[in-house]
Amino acid sequence: MSHSAAGARDTILVTGGAGFIGSNMARAFAEDGRRVVVADWLEDGPKWRNIADIALDDVIRPEAITSFVERESGRLAGIIHMGAISATTERDGDKIVARNIRPTLDLWDQCARKGLPFIYASSGATYGDGTRGFADDESPAALGQLAPLNAYGWSKLMADRRFIADVRAGRPRPPQWAGLRFFNVYGPGEAHKGDMRSVIHKIYPTAAKGEAVTLFKSHHPGYTDGGQLRDFIYVKDCVSVALWLIENPHVSGIFNVGTGAARSFADLARAVFSAAGQPERITYIDMPEALQGAYQYFTQADVSKLRAAGYAKPFTSLEDGVADYVTRHLRGANAA
Secondary structure (H helix, E strand, O other): OOOHHHOOOOEEEEEOOOOHHHHHHHHHHHHOOOEEEEEOOOOOOHHHHHOOOOOOOEEEOHHHHHHHHHHHHHHEEEEEEOOOOOOOOOOOHHHHHHHHHHHHHHHHHHHHHHOOOEEEEEEHHHHOOOOOOOOOOOOHHHHHHOOOOOHHHHHHHHHHHHHHHHHHHOOOOOOOEEEEEEOEEEOOOOHHHHHHOOHHHHHHHHHHOOOOEEEEOOOOOOOOOOOOEEOEEEHHHHHHHHHHHHHOOOOOEEEEEOOOOOEEHHHHHHHHHHHHOOOOOEEEEOOOHHHHOOOOOEOOOOOHHHHHHOOOOOOOOHHHHHHHHHHHHHOHHHOO
16 A cells, blocks of 8 residues: 555654564555654664665664654654663663653653654563453553563553553543553564574574474473463564554554464474474473573463454464464575
C-alpha cells in the first residue's frame, strides 16, 4: 500500500530503529510506502547493517529527536518508540531512568502537544514472576499489583502507570497511544544483542553442525528439564501489530504482544534442529545459582484484549517462525 496520496503526514519516526525490533519496524513501514526516519546510536559495531537494506528518509541521533519532532511534526504520521536499554541484566538505575523512562515520558508529552500517534515498547517483563497472571489489565489497581523482577521491567511498568494515570485524569495525551507488551521475541536483526539475543540465535550454529546443544535443567518440581515454558513470538508478528495500529487510529491502550501459546525450550531446540535438517541432540546443564531464585518457568500472553480490539491475523507458530528465521536469515551468509 502506498501512502503518498494520504497527505503530508506520510512519515514514521522509529526510535531505536537500528535495533532488533526497531529495524524490523522501520523496514516494514518503508515497504508499506511510508517515509521512515530512524533515530538511534549506531556506535562502533555492526548495528548499521540492520538498516543498510532499508530505503530510509533520514537517520538522526536520539538527542536530536525532540527538535526533529518540533520541526517536522506536520509530516509525521506517528512515532514508533522502540529505543531503550533492553537488557534485563542492567543494574544501573540512573542509566535506566535516563535511557528508558525519561525519553518515553518526554515523547508522550510531545505527541500530546503535537497531536501525534504514539506507539511504544512496553514489555512482558512488567509481569514479574507471573504469579499475578499475564492479563493486560489497565486498571490502576491491577497495574499496582505487578512486581517486575528487574530495573528494565520496572522502567516499562512505570511508564505504563503514568500514561494510564494521565488518560484517567483527562490530562493531555496523544490522539492514539499504545503500549506493546512484547513477550519473548526472536527473529532477524538480533545478532548485535550479545547475551540478550534469543536462544534460537545462540544454538543455531551448533545445531547446524549436528552437535548437541545445551539447555538449563529445571530446578522446579513441576517442570522437566527443558520443560520451562515461554511465549515465543516471531518479530514479524510484532511488526504486524504496529502496522495495524497505525492503520486503526481509534485503537489505544496497553496490549500484550505474544502468541497466547506457551512452548517449552525443548520444543524450541527441536524446531531449530528440524529447520537445520539435523537430528535432535539436547543436553542439560545446571542453571547458575544467581538465576535460580529469579527465573520465570512460565510466561503466556493473554491476547484476548488485542483480539477484542480487532486484530485478527493469526500468530506464527514456533515451528513455522523458526523455520523461516533459519532458512531466510541464519543459514549461510545472511546470518543476522
